[in-house]
Amino acid sequence: MNQSNSLKVHIPQKAAYSYDLVVGNGILENADDFVKKYTNAKNFLIVTNEKVKELYGKYLKIDSAKWFVMKDGERYKNFDTLKKILDFALQQKLQRTDCIIAFGGGVAGDIAGFAASIYMRGTDFIQIPTTLLAQVDSSVGGKVAINHEKGKNLIGAFYQPKAVLADISVLKTLDLRQLKTGLAEVLKYAFIEKSCAADLNYRFYDFLNQNKEEIYNLNPEILSKTVSICCSLKAAIVNQDETEKGLRTILNLGHTFAHAIENLTNYTVYTHGEAVAAGMKMAFNLSLAKGFIDKDYYNKACKLIDDYDLIPSMQNFDKEKFYDKMFLDKKAQNGKIRFVLPSENFKAETTSDVTKEQVFEVL
Ligand SMILES: NC(=O)c1ccc[n+]([C@@H]2O[C@H](COP(=O)([O-])OP(=O)(O)OC[C@H]3O[C@@H](n4cnc5c(N)ncnc54)[C@H](O)[C@@H]3O)[C@@H](O)[C@H]2O)c1
Ligand SMILES: [Zn+2]
Incomplete structure (x- = not known):
């Protein structure tokens, strides 16, 4: 791996929820080793969007991973996409002992995390955030959610990931506003x-x-x-x-x-x-x-x-x-x-x- 800093998030009441958060430059290519260190899952479901898949999909090589590629945008962080993710997971016979990976900004992180929290009462979940906002905020802390017509993030859970991998080299393609x-x-x-x-x-x-x-x-x-x-x-x-x-x-x-x-x-x-x-x-x-x-x-x-x-x-x-x-x-x-x-x-x-x-x- 290239230079990386590892720090542990530890939630005292729930020792099992202690997890590693790794930050580095160019570490995406080691994601396969990384995820296997943190989960015993045999199968992986990667939730991402069209844009992130196009830009960085080729660097994220995880054996036996299935990809769910959602449309890009906050408005797709909804029940409809959640159902599609769950349907796809069932269709792919994802087991409770398997793992869902969020690969993208806060939208992918929030919806993939919520799907992981309810799929078969909870599968392993790993965050690979690709926006600055997701790296410094939404991927840490375990809040996961979807939006409802009545408001943002109204349906969700607290569900901690097994690990977070933040590769800052992907930030070069963010536009200035992001x-x-x-x-x-x-x-x-x-x-x-x-x-x-x-x-x-x-x-x-x-x-x-x-x-x-x-x-x-x-x-x-x-x-x-x-x-x-x-x-x-x-x-x-x-x-x-x-x-x-x-x-x-x-x-x-x-x-x-x-x-x-x-x-x-x-x-x-x-x-x-x-x-x-x-x-x-x-x-x-x-x-x-x-x-x-x-x-x-x-x-x-x-x-x-x-x-x-x-x-x-x-x-x-x-x-x-x-x-x-x-x-x-x-x-x-x-x-x-x-x-x-x-x-x-x-x-x-x-x-x-x-x-x-x-x-x-x-x-
Ligand atoms: N769970 C939490 O604690 C928490 C905290 C803050 C925000 N959020 C949620 O996060 C979401 C916002 O996150 P966001 O700003 O990352 O939005 P986003 O996921 O929509 O990403 C913003 C845009 O950047 C694109 N993108 C992603 N990675 C890229 C890359 N490396 N290069 C170029 N483009 C890239 C995306 O395709 C998208 O178009 C909101 O839904 C918000 O509710 C959650
Ligand atoms: Zn904020």
């Missing part, structure tokens, strides 16, 4: 780093501040390090709170605002990351207004978001409608919107103690 959507989540980790675990100290803000050019140039060493740091921060959180009863909510920094932006524009105008980057700035504005953070940290944070150039020009939203949409967010509880807000340097906390007037101020 790279940026992943980078919004990357920056998010810098702003929550100090809340993740006491023993982790990457000084991720400084790292991102110093390495913007290298990241945008896809420098393999810097990119591997970036993905590894994000994964270990997310793993640290998931280790403490797998099912989002507390700490895990801080991963939603910027997301309450982002979901309103996405929802108001029918998920068609801005990418998720663009909405998250804009949402993080709103969260920083709100935090500053509430006196949670000082102006120095506020300026530093906004500067990083601006330097990475993650937010396109945004339309003016009707404030009442925006506020209403925030109630639809899954984090609204008992009629109160729950905000994840920066609380001090590189830390975030959840609070409902925000008035409508204060929200209006930052929109």
